[in-house]
Amino acid sequence: MTQDDWLPTGSLEYLRQRARMLAAIRRFFDELEVLEVETPLLCHGIGTDPQLAFFSTEFCFHPNRQTLYLQTSPEFAMKRLLAAGYGSIYQICKAFRNGESGRFHNPEFTLLEWYRVGFDLFQLMAEIDRLIQVVAKPFKTLKQTHTVHYQEIFLKYTGLDPLTFSAYVYREFAERAGLPEAVSICENDHALWLDFLFSHCVQPHLGEDRLCMVYGFPACQSSLARLNADNPAITDRVEIFIDGVELGNGFYELCNADEQEARFDKEIDFRASNGLPPVDKDRRFLRALESGLPDCSGMAIGLDRLVMVMIGAESIEQVLAFSVDRA
Amino acid sequence: MATFSTNEFKAGLKVMLDGDPAAIIENEFVKPGKGQAFNRVKIRNLKTGRVIERTFKSGESLEGADVVDIEMQYLYNDGQFRHFMVPDTFEQYQADEKAVGDAGLWLKDQDMCTVTLWNDVPLSMMPANFVELAITETDPGVRGDTSGGGGKPAVLETGAVVRVPLFVQTGEVIKVDTRTGEYVSRVKE
Numbered sequence: 001m002t003q004d005d006w007l008p009t010g011s012l013e014y015l016r017q018r019a020r021m022l023a024a025i026r027r028f029f030d031e032l033e034v035l036e037v038e039t040p041l042l043c044h045g046i047g048t049d050p051q052l053a054f055f056s057t058e059f060c061f062h063p064n065r066q067t068l069y070l071q072t073s074p075e076f077a078m079k080r081l082l083a084a085g086y087g088s089i090y091q092i093c094k095a096f097r098n099g100e101s102g103r104f105h106n107p108e109f110t111l112l113e114w115y116r117v118g119f120d121l122f123q124l125m126a127e128i129d130r131l132i133q134v135v136a137k138p139f140k141t142l143k144q145t146h147t148v149h150y151q152e153i154f155l156k157y158t159g160l161d162p163l164t165f166s167a168y169v170y171r172e173f174a175e176r177a178g179l180p181e182a183v184s185i186c187e188n189d190h191a192l193w194l195d196f197l198f199s200h201c202v203q204p205h206l207g208e209d210r211l212c213m214v215y216g217f218p219a220c221q222s223s224l225a226r227l228n229a230d231n232p233a234i235t236d237r238v239e240i241f242i243d244g245v246e247l248g249n250g251f252y253e254l255c256n257a258d259e260q261e262a263r264f265d266k267e268i269d270f271r272a273s274n275g276l277p278p279v280d281k282d283r284r285f286l287r288a289l290e291s292g293l294p295d296c297s298g299m300a301i302g303l304d305r306l307v308m309v310m311i312g313a314e315s316i317e318q319v320l321a322f323s324v325d326r327a
Numbered sequence: 328m329a330t331f332s333t334n335e336f337k338a339g340l341k342v343m344l345d346g347d348p349a350a351i352i353e354n355e356f357v358k359p360g361k362g363q364a365f366n367r368v369k370i371r372n373l374k375t376g377r378v379i380e381r382t383f384k385s386g387e388s389l390e391g392a393d394v395v396d397i398e399m400q401y402l403y404n405d406g407q408f409r410h411f412m413v414p415d416t417f418e419q420y421q422a423d424e425k426a427v428g429d430a431g432l433w434l435k436d437q438d439m440c441t442v443t444l445w446n447d448v449p450l451s452m453m454p455a456n457f458v459e460l461a462i463t464e465t466d467p468g469v470r471g472d473t474s475g476g477g478g479k480p481a482v483l484e485t486g487a488v489v490r491v492p493l494f495v496q497t498g499e500v501i502k503v504d505t506r507t508g509e510y511v512s513r514v515k516e
Contacts, residue, residue: 102355223361
């Protein structure tokens with residue numbers, strides 16, 4: 001610890017820009033009459049996603065003790081509001097992901113998450129574009145938005161078809177591309193290969209001075225998105241990038257409680273067989289889906305990163321008042 | 328030796344990679360929002376000096392390498408090995424030409440240099456940034472030239488050849504920047 005470790009990591013100028021951006025986002029949704037909500041950060045249930053590590057704590061209410069979790073995203077709570085008929089909603093809140101720290105990661109970060117009742121993926125994407133243009137205006141001139149299908153962009157930069165997995169062909173590409181370590185890391189895991197190759201070979205090229213929206217992810221990367229009605233090999237999921245930085249994910253939301261529960265079970269099994277902390281399915285969330293989630297699309301954007309790309313910050317700590325090592 | 332997890336890969340950390348000692352230069356945490364976390368690491372092989380990029384699954388670990396930099400005094404060359412001594416402990420080390428590398432061009436008896444030891448054996452070394460060496464051979468200069476616009480080659484007592492201004496003569500001592508191999512100035516005895 002040094003003498004000046006009490007000082008903020010973000011400069012006053014950057015925090016002012018950040019505040020300005022938050023205000024612009026709130027204005028954008030207020031004008032659309034999307035309701036701002038606040039859901040609990042401290043929750044009884046947590047996502048089963050094996051890629052997300054969580055923080056947990058004890059709620060001591062004598063004589064009872066209950067494990068509560070710091071949310072990794074407000075998705076479940078917000079979908080419960082949707083199922084209860086509260087209409088289109090947005091939220092700007094903190095989310096927590098354990099074990100994530102780096103130039104683009106802080107374990108406690110700010111999410112903008114919103115849901116639009118009655119929107120399909122393409123309506124959502126049009127709205128994302130409008131929002132980003134509004135937010136970018138005072139900061140950065142963005143070129144025409146680039147909207148591209150996952151399969152097309154993956155093929156462009158790797159020559160590989162992301163929908164058809166061949167360990168041999170993928171391995172050969174990795175060796176040619178100077179990434180031989182991918183072979184032992186990814187083995188025969190298609191989704192892992194896609195993560196590896198996408199983040200190393202594709203993502204750095206996406207959204208140079210513009211917004212880039214990649215949609216139509218392979219079904220093995222569907223998360224909480226529904227499968228495409230015309231092509232079940234892909235999923236109605238969009239991911240957005242500016243200057244090679246991943247900013248957020250959106251889905252045409254999965255409304256089917258049975259399929260959702262099946263995906264949870266699969267992830268719970270994966271956790272068990274890979275020595276990850278066990279989690280219970282969020283029953284309240286599943287009951288909400290059973291009662292009926294309206295057709296909707298939702299998007300989550302990492303606000304710290306959005307501020308970073310807009311003002312050209314090199315590291316996330318520059319746009320936070322205090323990053324985790326000064327918290 | 329301890330092992331280090333990807334989160335501990337700070338610049339300067341010495342680890343074993345593919346059987347060779349290596350130093351971490353840069354470590355970037357890469358994580359797709361909905362996917363596996365990786366660490367993209369820039370790392371220098373300390374044997375070959377080559378810098379490579381390598382990706383690790385976050386949480387993987389590497390064994391630490393017993394690599395230390397120690398200031399030593401150069402003693403002498405016995406024809407096969409060069410000999411060095413740690414001034415505080417009088418402990419002596421011998422290094423072959425491979426470990427000495429280009430540093431050999433700048434090593435004069437009694438000079439200090441930084442020796443990198445791997446498992447207590449010299450692996451590489453760095454001479455001081457500036458050394459003072461006598462010229463053993465150079466063409467006679469042109470009278471009246473003081474700027475040294477063109478310069479001429481000069482052989483130093485260690486065998487190194489550097490370009491010096493025309494007015495510098497055989498027998499004089501000069502200061503050389505070992506990082507660039509360039510003449511800096513004459514040294515008044």
